[in-house]
Amino acid sequence: MGLPRFTCPKRRADESSPHLYVANCGPAVGLSYEKIASVFGTYGDVKGVYAADESGTRVIVSFQEKGSAQSALKELNGKPCSSLGGRSLHIQYSVQSHDKINTSQSVPxxxxxxxxxxxxxxxxxxxxxxxxxxxxxxxxxxxxxxxxxxxxxxxxxxxxxxxxxxxxxxxxxxxxxxxxxxxxxxxxxxxxxxxxxxxxxxxxxxxxxxxxxxxxxxxxxxxxxxxxxxxxxxxxxxxxxxxxxxxxxxxxxxxxxxxxxxxxxxxxxxxxxxxxxxxxxxxxxxxxxxxxxxxxxxxxxxxxxxxxxxxxxxxxxxxxxxxxxxxxxxxxxxxxxxxxx
The missing domain is CATH 2.60.120.590 (Alpha-ketoglutarate-dependent dioxygenase AlkB-like)
Incomplete structure (x- = not known):
């Protein structure tokens, strides 16, 4: 199975989501996925850290429990994080999408x-x-x-x-x-x-x-x-x-x-x-x-x-x-x- 896919809705997702969309964070700004997982892991078990897009500056942090996501957002959103080089993170809830696989291809x-x-x-x-x-x-x-x-x-x-x-x-x-x-x-x-x-x-x-x-x-x-x-x-x-x-x-x-x-x-x-x-x-x-x-x-x-x-x-x-x-x-x-x- 492939990795899960997430979306950042136009309006804020409710707090039942265990997934966070984190901007100003990723390999393009010198932060490895292992380091990000370690920092967010202080708020609960992290299932994984994924690229939110191709920019390298935005990631999805996926927790096991929604309460962990709530705690991380409350403590880290909009505040400098010394463990991540002092960067101010911009965080909101994300939701996992369940897109149907399109197997049709226009070229054999x-x-x-x-x-x-x-x-x-x-x-x-x-x-x-x-x-x-x-x-x-x-x-x-x-x-x-x-x-x-x-x-x-x-x-x-x-x-x-x-x-x-x-x-x-x-x-x-x-x-x-x-x-x-x-x-x-x-x-x-x-x-x-x-x-x-x-x-x-x-x-x-x-x-x-x-x-x-x-x-x-x-x-x-x-x-x-x-x-x-x-x-x-x-x-x-x-x-x-x-x-x-x-x-x-x-x-x-x-x-x-x-x-x-x-x-x-x-x-x-x-x-x-x-x-x-x-x-x-x-x-x-x-x-x-x-x-x-x-x-x-x-x-x-x-x-x-x-x-x-x-x-x-x-x-x-x-x-x-x-x-x-x-x-x-x-x-x-x-x-x-x-x-x-």
């Missing part, structure tokens, strides 16, 4: 890259074993995660800066960690991809979508910045399945920045295709699929794959391996290229 989900017919796109199932998956998860969990609004990340080789969607090539973080060496060796052995594989990959971003974020949280449509990375991009999926959707916008509607959410997608003209990424699979983006197609993870909690319904896991980790570009991009898709704008 494929289970193989060949079904999509997107040039340069490959998907290899069971790229690693279950034991190797466990070892990789253990390796990254021993290292510190950096908190972002939607996920937690680790960067190796070079840090990817999300505010500018690029890397600083002058700041080398060191060689890639030893735990990805078997993956790199296996990638180099993929001769069946007709030369689409970069032999030298020097940047790794590990993303951790964990149970402190609702399973419906995904990624917005984007193309990995052309000037940041060259050649092929590999994405290894660990421990949780998901759907990845690809979009190719027409030249007439493309203006550099397409819709960042599904709310205004009707105003743009694009082709949509989706693929199912099972755990332990690796996805390769090269050529047209890398340079001209936007990719993203839809904000679903349940995905319909063929005739099956698959619920998003409580955790998904992805390893994205890339090669940092040292000069401007000279690809064949200038309308999508920041180097050739």
């Amino acid at each position: 989900v494929s289970t193989s890259a060949s079904e999509l017919n997107i040039p340069g796109l490959f998907l290899i199932h069971d790229f690693i074993t279950a034991k190797e998956e466990e070892e990789l998860l253990s390796a990254v969990d021993c290292r510190p995660w950096k908190h972002l609004a939607k996920r937690r990340v680790q960067h190796y080789g070079y840090e990817f800066c999300y505010d500018i969607r690029n890397v600083n090539t002058s700041q080398f973080l060191g060689e890639l960690p030893d735990f990805v060496s078997p993956i790199l060796e296996r990638i180099r052995s993929l001769q069946t991809l007709d030369g689409a594989v970069d032999v030298y990959l020097n940047q790794l971003t590990a993303r951790n979508y964990v149970n402190e974020y609702p399973p419906g949280v995904g990624l917005s449509p984007h193309i990995d910045t052309h000037s940041a990375f060259e050649g092929s991009i590999f994405s290894l999926s660990l421990t949780g399945p998901c759907i990845m959707e690809f979009r190719k916008y027409t030249t007439s509607t493309w203006q550099g920045k397409p819709a960042s959410s599904e709310d205004n997608e009707d105003h743009l003209d694009f082709v949509r295709k989706s693929i199912y990424l099972p755990p332990r699979s690796i996805l390769l983006l090269s050529g047209e699929s890398r340079y001209a197609w936007h990719h993203y993870i839809p904000h679903h909690k349940v995905d319909k794959v063929k005739d099956s319904l698959i619920r998003r896991g409580r955790r998904r980790v992805s390893f994205t391996l890339r090669k940092v570009r040292k000069g401007p991009c000279q690809c064949e898709f200038p309308q999508y290229c920041d180097s050739q704008e």
Whole structure:
């Protein structure tokens, strides 16, 4: 089962709710979910702390008992909290929603890259074993995660800066960690991809979508910045399945920045295709699929794959391996290229 979903009603919910909506609080302001749970736990048993939205500055604190929520709101609302860095919290009651799962999808989900017919796109199932998956998860969990609004990340080789969607090539973080060496060796052995594989990959971003974020949280449509990375991009999926959707916008509607959410997608003209990424699979983006197609993870909690319904896991980790570009991009898709704008 996925995590519960909460709403903050336009009018204040009555005091029978054990759930609190807390603003000015979250990883984006330097407060971990563990720390928030610890502070609110002084008022009663906390069932969980969840992201209220994608901002990283608002959370839902869910208590076992409504009396605990009442006490916490009374003591913490509108007052500086020394245990949370002196921040003044803005709190009101929240209610748990029981939305029906919408399993209808406007685009069919494929289970193989060949079904999509997107040039340069490959998907290899069971790229690693279950034991190797466990070892990789253990390796990254021993290292510190950096908190972002939607996920937690680790960067190796070079840090990817999300505010500018690029890397600083002058700041080398060191060689890639030893735990990805078997993956790199296996990638180099993929001769069946007709030369689409970069032999030298020097940047790794590990993303951790964990149970402190609702399973419906995904990624917005984007193309990995052309000037940041060259050649092929590999994405290894660990421990949780998901759907990845690809979009190719027409030249007439493309203006550099397409819709960042599904709310205004009707105003743009694009082709949509989706693929199912099972755990332990690796996805390769090269050529047209890398340079001209936007990719993203839809904000679903349940995905319909063929005739099956698959619920998003409580955790998904992805390893994205890339090669940092040292000069401007000279690809064949200038309308999508920041180097050739």
